[in-house]
Amino acid sequence: MDENTVSYSPRYLAPYDDESISHYLGRWMRQPTVSISNPLSLSQKIGLGTTLWRWQRFYFNPPPTDEELEKIGTLMELEVERLQLMFPPEGETINSEPIRLCAACYAQIPYHRMQWQFQSTAGCEHHRFRLLSRCRSCGEQFPIPSQWGKGKCKQCGMLFKSMVKWQKGY
Ligand SMILES: [Zn+2]
Ligand SMILES: [Zn+2]
Structure with a gap:
């Protein structure tokens, strides 16, 4: 066998x-x-x-x-x-930095969506929110998503899901 x-x-x-x-x-x-x-x-x-x-x-x-x-x-x-499917489609331009987040999406299911790094993505189409590109509590940039095991800011410990309060409409 x-x-x-x-x-x-x-x-x-x-x-x-x-x-x-x-x-x-x-x-x-x-x-x-x-x-x-x-x-x-x-x-x-x-x-x-x-x-x-x-x-x-x-x-x-x-x-x-x-x-x-x-x-x-x-x-x-x-x-x-x-x-x-976990990679950008052909022809899509990627911004490797900053790492971006829709906290409202993350609160629903905690993972990083590929389209958040598309240059063409202006915001979250589900929630009509602009994406966050740093922790608004301490100003630290988000770590690369492979390090999102705990789902919180590395510097101040703010949970990603609770950052929804800083998201603005678009
Ligand atoms: Zn969203
Ligand atoms: Zn922070």
């Missing part, structure tokens, strides 16, 4: 709709069955150089190759087509 044919291993983690690759990578690595804290060492271990490190920072130049996606897909037990 080939052990590799098991379809859902303890490594499998269901992605959310429109979850960004950075946020998914962080969640995936923090799983107790995986427990990896350094994306760079994981990346190198599977022969991908600095790729995972780049992806968690929204550096998509050069864009993901089929070979990279297949390697990650095998590791994370995801179809390449599903994985591709």
Whole structure:
């Protein structure tokens, strides 16, 4: 029997709709069955150089190759087509900084949405709010989404979900 044919291993983690690759990578690595804290060492271990490190920072130049996606897909037990949904669509310009947040969305389901980093995104279409690009309590920028395990500002501890009070309409 080939052990590799098991379809859902303890490594499998269901992605959310429109979850960004950075946020998914962080969640995936923090799983107790995986427990990896350094994306760079994981990346190198599977022969991908600095790729995972780049992806968690929204550096998509050069864009993901089929070979990279297949390697990650095998590791994370995801179809390449599903994985591709965590990346920006072709032609979409990405701002890797600042990391942006709709606190109202985050309060509903806590994850970073890929479209928050699109240059073309002016605000949240669900809530008609402008996005936050830093903690309004202390002014600190948001960490990269792969580090959003606790869902709060690294500096002052303000919960992301409670930042909705500072969001302005658009
Ligand atoms: Zn929203
Ligand atoms: Zn803060």
